[in-house]
Amino acid sequence: MKFLKLRPNKKYKAISIVYFILRMLVIYVFFAQLHDRNYENVFLCVLTMILFLVPSFIERRIHIDIPDTLETIILLFIFSAEILGEINSYYLIFPYWDTILHTINGFLASAIGLSLIDILNKNKRFSISLSPLFVALVAFCFSMTIGVVWEFFEFAMDTYFGMDMQKDTYISSFQSVLLNQNGHNIPVKVNFDSVIINGEPWKGYIDIGLIDTMMDLFVNFIGAVVFSTFGYFYIKGRGKSNFLKRFILKIYTENE
Numbered sequence: 001m002k003f004l005k006l007r008p009n010k011k012y013k014a015i016s017i018v019y020f021i022l023r024m025l026v027i028y029v030f031f032a033q034l035h036d037r038n039y040e041n042v043f044l045c046v047l048t049m050i051l052f053l054v055p056s057f058i059e060r061r062i063h064i065d066i067p068d069t070l071e072t073i074i075l076l077f078i079f080s081a082e083i084l085g086e087i088n089s090y091y092l093i094f095p096y097w098d099t100i101l102h103t104i105n106g107f108l109a110s111a112i113g114l115s116l117i118d119i120l121n122k123n124k125r126f127s128i129s130l131s132p133l134f135v136a137l138v139a140f141c142f143s144m145t146i147g148v149v150w151e152f153f154e155f156a157m158d159t160y161f162g163m164d165m166q167k168d169t170y171i172s173s174f175q176s177v178l179l180n181q182n183g184h185n186i187p188v189k190v191n192f193d194s195v196i197i198n199g200e201p202w203k204g205y206i207d208i209g210l211i212d213t214m215m216d217l218f219v220n221f222i223g224a225v226v227f228s229t230f231g232y233f234y235i236k237g238r239g240k241s242n243f244l245k246r247f248i249l250k251i252y253t254e255n256e
Contacts, residue, residue: 014068022079023052029083041087048082064119069246070111077104091167098167102216105150106143106223108247113142114231115249123251136232143224144217151213158209166209174205 030045055071058064066074081101084090090097117135130138154165175187194201227247234244 015071018072018075019052022075023049025079026052026083029087033087044082044086048078051078051082063251065250067246067248070108070249073104073108077101077108098212099215099219102147103219103223106147106220107227108223109143109146109220110139110224110227110231111247112249114139114228114235115247116142118235119249119251132232132235135235136228139231140224140228143228144221147217147220147224151216154213155209167212168209169207169211170202170204171207171211172204174207 026045026048030042033039033041033045052075055066055074059066080090080097085097085101114135117130117138121130121135151166157163157165172193173189173191175189177185177187179188179190180186181188192205194203195205196202230241230244234241234248
């Protein structure tokens with residue numbers, strides 16, 4: 001089998017620094033949460049450490065090279081979502097933290113989808129040769145599918161495990177056909193400054209997760225469109241872009 005089992009030493013040195021720093025930070029948070037008996041966050045730390053192993057596992061076992069830039073972004077993404085977002089409450093401290101991560105997720109998922117199709121395109125064992133436009137379209141669809149599946153996961157966790165992954169939003173008005181007293185299919189707009197819940201005034205009506213979900217899918221869409229567009233020109237020019245090469249997976253060969 002014409003594959004290398006290990007990456008070049010130069011690459012190990014570059015990525016190992018990122019791995020070391022992030023792992024030390026996670027270990028510090030792990031013991032801090034363990035000391036506070038915050039066992040749910042302890043589990044998130046363990047999960048983060050496991051997720052850190054996935055890129056290395058893919059390279060060693062499946063023999064697919066993950067470029068330094070892409071691997072670094074993936075590691076920082078995991079750390080930002082689990083440690084900073086969940087444990088350090090960045091999702092609440094910074095209103096657009098979740099939006100930024102979902103945009104990056106759309107970009108990364110599109111990169112992975114395009115890479116997988118490109119690998120099949122160049123593999124002589126598969127009798128397929130997709131056009132650059134179709135490869136870009138598949139990459140876009142792959143990214144959006146990942147985004148939708150994740151929203152399904154968030155909804156399931158909120159519904160069956162009592163979590164709040166689909167963050168709520170205060171709104172001051174809404175439209176509803178249900179409130180049309182004449183029974184017509186015409187929406188009635190309801191405006192309000194505050195509502196009373198169990199005798200306590202709230203500053204508005206709470207949208208339970210819908211706005212958050214649609215915003216997540218929208219920014220995922222933006223990330224997917226951006227990379228798929230660049231990916232189209234990358235495939236069409238057959239890898240002339242040095243920038244895109246930093247995000248494209250490839251299979252190791254004996255000559256590399």
